[in-house]
Amino acid sequence: MGGHNKNYLQLRIAVKYKRKIVKLRRLYRQLNGTRLFSLLSIVAVIGLLANPFSSFQTAAKLPTKLQLAEFPIVVPTIKYGFALDTFQVMEGSIKNNQFLSQILENYHVDYQSVDKLATAAKDIFPVTKLRAGKDFIVLTKDSTQAADYFIYEPDVFSYVSYQLKPPFEVKKVDRKIETEIKTASGIIESSLWNTMIDNDLSFELASKMEDALAWSIDFYHIQKGDQFKVIYENQSIDGKTVGVGKVLASYYKNYDNEYYAYYFENKKHHGYFDGEGRSMQKAFLKSPVKFARISSRYNKRRFHPILKRVRPHYGTDYAAPRGSKIYAVADGVVTKSSYTRGNGNYIKIRHDKSIQTQYLHMNGFAKGIHSGVHVKQGQVIGYVGSTGLATGPHVCFRFWKNGKQVNHLRLNLPPPDPMPTEDLPAFYQLRDSLKIQLEAIPYRSFEQKEIDLAATNATNQSTSKTKKTGP
Ligand SMILES: [Zn+2]
Structure with missing residues (x-):
């Protein structure tokens, strides 16, 4: 990426x-x-x-x-x-x-x-x-x-x-990289990517913002009108932007739900925390691919597009371009990296005594991934493909609980514990100052940009006396 x-x-x-x-x-x-x-x-x-x-x-x-x-x-x-x-x-x-x-x-x-x-x-x-x-x-x-x-x-x-x-x-x-704190905001028109482009922001920033929120937001349910704000380190050389450093704080509003992520580090912790000091790092990531779209949901009575008959779908399909990275949703041990006619290339990971996850139709496995290997949450395990019974490139993601395949989007996994009480005062101090900075970031909607553009044009046409009102 x-x-x-x-x-x-x-x-x-x-x-x-x-x-x-x-x-x-x-x-x-x-x-x-x-x-x-x-x-x-x-x-x-x-x-x-x-x-x-x-x-x-x-x-x-x-x-x-x-x-x-x-x-x-x-x-x-x-x-x-x-x-x-x-x-x-x-x-x-x-x-x-x-x-x-x-x-x-x-x-x-x-x-x-x-x-x-x-x-x-x-x-x-x-x-x-x-x-x-x-x-x-x-x-x-x-x-x-x-x-x-x-x-x-x-x-x-x-x-x-x-x-x-x-x-x-x-x-x-x-060369010396200059780091400068910058802010950005946007209101979703169609997708996060398009909104980033419209606001002249990079994919790298979108990706890091998504990492900060640790996919606690279901990015497959983002909708027109959603809002985001972000405070981040802009890296430049001789005045040219060359990349994004850390995202320091991020805000996302989806429907009526507001999400905050604050970067905090001390000797014991580093990473993103919500307003209450709970780690944003969930035990399980929401999905095994970034920027994908759900093409088929878990459904016990699904009409199979290739087999042309009703057959239960025990997974969630994430469609993404061929070759996109597939991530392990949690720490675990690879128990299978294999091929079958139905699954194509697939990997299965055991996370604890009761939970396993499985990733089907892969184009290929990441280097060094095979049975017995320990993987970390967010580690690349393979690449999106369409091997096995698949109409197009996607990952069929399956979540096994006590030997049964369940709908992971319906699972209510317990939130992680807040950080120890003695660390909270320092965290709250940082949170408060970042929150004030987040609140101060204005939105510049698509409509606002049109108005700005119209205003610029109107100023340029100084000879013209007529001025239209309204949009
Ligand atoms: Zn599937």
């Missing part, structure tokens, strides 16, 4: 900057680019990538009639630990099946040097880890001579600088 989010985020960032870069290139072409301008554009683009939110500082150097102020350009002095303006900066991207020696050939670096570099890099960031499609930067003092440095960014969190001359110094530098 995390990987997808990050890729999605990076993709969004990449698309955003590509557009800006294209705009910039067009602009400099208009300037009938002399060498100075093309060099400037490279520096400017680097500056843009370095800090897209910085104030505009180079306007004075360029013709004013072009109104460049809309482009947040800054010429950096120091980046990757170098004073970039003292080098010629060249950009490129690694092609498929391209060796470092082939890339560096273009910058007059001989094979012997590349060989020494590869040896020097071995324990820091081996050159074999360079990936096709990734961008790099080459720094050179004199473009007719061998270049000085090759800089590669494996991800937004770090960069590697390779010195191309003796002593071939190789450095991997982790």
Whole structure:
């Protein structure tokens, strides 16, 4: 999940900057680019990538009639630990099946040097880890001579600088992640995901919010009009959001039920607690998949879609894309990881003397999952598929109690005990301050956004005298 989010985020960032870069290139072409301008554009683009939110500082150097102020350009002095303006900066991207020696050939670096570099890099960031499609930067003092440095960014969190001359110094530098407390809210229109997108929030935040509430909310019953608020750590590098840290507090209102989750830690506990200091971590998770939808419920008189006859359905089906992760709903020991024609690939876990859970139609098992293995609550045990008697990808989740399959959604499992009395005062203090912060977060509904947009348009059309009232 995390990987997808990050890729999605990076993709969004990449698309955003590509557009800006294209705009910039067009602009400099208009300037009938002399060498100075093309060099400037490279520096400017680097500056843009370095800090897209910085104030505009180079306007004075360029013709004013072009109104460049809309482009947040800054010429950096120091980046990757170098004073970039003292080098010629060249950009490129690694092609498929391209060796470092082939890339560096273009910058007059001989094979012997590349060989020494590869040896020097071995324990820091081996050159074999360079990936096709990734961008790099080459720094050179004199473009007719061998270049000085090759800089590669494996991800937004770090960069590697390779010195191309003796002593071939190789450095991997982790960028400083800034953490800032942010808040968000939303009113559900269709799904939690769509609401997150509408509010410009990430899937990572949705997922972490769901974790905070530990699925104590039946996310399969969320409805239009449900409300959520969240206080979380926003992580950024050079002003660019790169991820979500911890969710510190979350509020969710479903029908007339209000749920709170507060993050609290001391020497003995850490995790999410409700307003009374009870752990949000239930003995059993509500479902074995995230963001899934119930496609068929526990039903003793169900008409089977494949067998075309009434046959009891002793499980709850969660439909999810093929390959979605399946989680163990509680700690336990795997007693079966097997295949039958009906069940397809399935796993059975014993949780205590009376309770077992079973997961059917899996695409495959997670690495290391087999009979006899201990699993933790929330551990990935396999992936959604449609093996066995199944019409589409889903997990048929079965809950066994004293040897009988029961409807787990109807079970009233006892709430966990509150934390020990001596820890409660510290918890209550934290809870109260977080609750005040949660209450202060305003909602911005879909309708409100429409109104804001209309207001902006109305302001822009200052010449127009007529103004419509109402929606
Ligand atoms: Zn089923």
